[in-house]
Amino acid sequence: MTKLTRADCAAMDTESPFAAHRAQFELPQSCIYMNGNSLGPLIRACRERAAATVAEEWGVGLIRSWNTAGWYDLPVRLGDKIARLIGAQASEVVVADSTSANVFKVAAAAAALRPGRRKIISEKGNFPTDLYVLDGVCRFMGETRELKTFDRHEIIDAIDDDTAVVVLTHVHYVTSEMFDMVAVTRAAHDNGALMVWDLSHSTGAVSVDLNGAHADFAVGCGYKYLNGGPGAPAFAFVAKRHLPQVRQPLSGWFGHANPFAFVDDFTPADGIRRLLCGTPPIIGASVLEAAVDIFADVDMVTVRQTSISLSELFLRLIEERCDGFGLSLVSPADADARGSHISLAHEQGYAIMQALIARGVIGDFRAPHFIRFGFTPLYLRHVDVWDAVEALRDIMETRAYASPAFTHRQAVT
Numbered sequence: 001m002t003k004l005t006r007a008d009c010a011a012m013d014t015e016s017p018f019a020a021h022r023a024q025f026e027l028p029q030s031c032i033y034m035n036g037n038s039l040g041p042l043i044r045a046c047r048e049r050a051a052a053t054v055a056e057e058w059g060v061g062l063i064r065s066w067n068t069a070g071w072y073d074l075p076v077r078l079g080d081k082i083a084r085l086i087g088a089q090a091s092e093v094v095v096a097d098s099t100s101a102n103v104f105k106v107a108a109a110a111a112a113l114r115p116g117r118r119k120i121i122s123e124k125g126n127f128p129t130d131l132y133v134l135d136g137v138c139r140f141m142g143e144t145r146e147l148k149t150f151d152r153h154e155i156i157d158a159i160d161d162d163t164a165v166v167v168l169t170h171v172h173y174v175t176s177e178m179f180d181m182v183a184v185t186r187a188a189h190d191n192g193a194l195m196v197w198d199l200s201h202s203t204g205a206v207s208v209d210l211n212g213a214h215a216d217f218a219v220g221c222g223y224k225y226l227n228g229g230p231g232a233p234a235f236a237f238v239a240k241r242h243l244p245q246v247r248q249p250l251s252g253w254f255g256h257a258n259p260f261a262f263v264d265d266f267t268p269a270d271g272i273r274r275l276l277c278g279t280p281p282i283i284g285a286s287v288l289e290a291a292v293d294i295f296a297d298v299d300m301v302t303v304r305q306t307s308i309s310l311s312e313l314f315l316r317l318i319e320e321r322c323d324g325f326g327l328s329l330v331s332p333a334d335a336d337a338r339g340s341h342i343s344l345a346h347e348q349g350y351a352i353m354q355a356l357i358a359r360g361v362i363g364d365f366r367a368p369h370f371i372r373f374g375f376t377p378l379y380l381r382h383v384d385v386w387d388a389v390e391a392l393r394d395i396m397e398t399r400a401y402a403s404p405a406f407t408h409r410q411a412v413t
């Protein structure tokens, strides 16, 4: 096989289905954004929506905007738009709170639907907040519940008739390994357990079909591949068949059947609104809505195909151009087994990523020694992948990463 050139990579972008989407992102000049994906970049419409929400809806509309600007309906309206991206129906998804808070709400709600079963099962090495929150759910529910974690290949066998809920992250935040959603959900159901999927690294990145997999509950993140901005609210999904029975523990007034009746007793709202707790973060949710709207004409199958094309190119270029530098692949080599990012391991991973960032190639570092690259077709091109690998090759060849400027650790990695 002849080695690829930059021109070959540029040629792969000529018929990009996402050129018009890329133009909507306000990426800084000479920045290749391969964050994978702790924070999606700014979309022009989000800047405009933030300004309009603050100046007009808040500034002029004042309290009237709860009705006149659609603030009250926003969590469900936006949930309906996200539903389309994850194989859910309208009225099964609501935007609320953070992913951590939503893990608490849905895991506790699911466990309550399986009284008398002790175990909540999750994966060893899952994203920490999921494990911390599940530990909190068990302590909150008392002696009767226990969090059990297993290596990913042991999970299906670990599910038994004492398992209440299985809570897993669909795409692993470091390795990018992707669970077979259909098979694991079936294993949970075969044992009478309920299934919760965390879609933080999946939504907007890979094709997801929650209802096709008969998933019971899910949560996901607004600021990663949905590009909703720092601290954007998250979402929660409850399958329609469960909604009438579901009671979540944070039963705040926005989840009440009639919040403005101001009665003492809690009656949950009929549908997905019962997953709400308090007043929604309207500015953040408005910005998230503008971000989600750019997916309106996007086919997730095409996103997935292009993401695979970008990541396969990355792997090929790493092999052709970065051989012998001690970078090893942490993610599955098989594209079907991984999500939309790739992690490499190197002892000097932190310094290497700092050196890349200094050259405008922004990825992430994850402890202890992983560097992670995201492949987001809406704004990343094949030629960007070439330029990123070229920067990496130069950093490795010249050992530029060994400079003390790159080895000092900052608070947020």
Ligand SMILES: *Cc1c(COP(=O)(O)O)cnc(C)c1O
Binding pocket: 098, 099, 100, 101, 127, 129, 130, 169, 173, 198, 200, 201, 221, 234
């Ligand atoms: C990013 C991420 C979160 C984030 O939780 P926050 O409450 O937004 O801090 C949770 N779970 C997983 C799996 C994630 O990747």
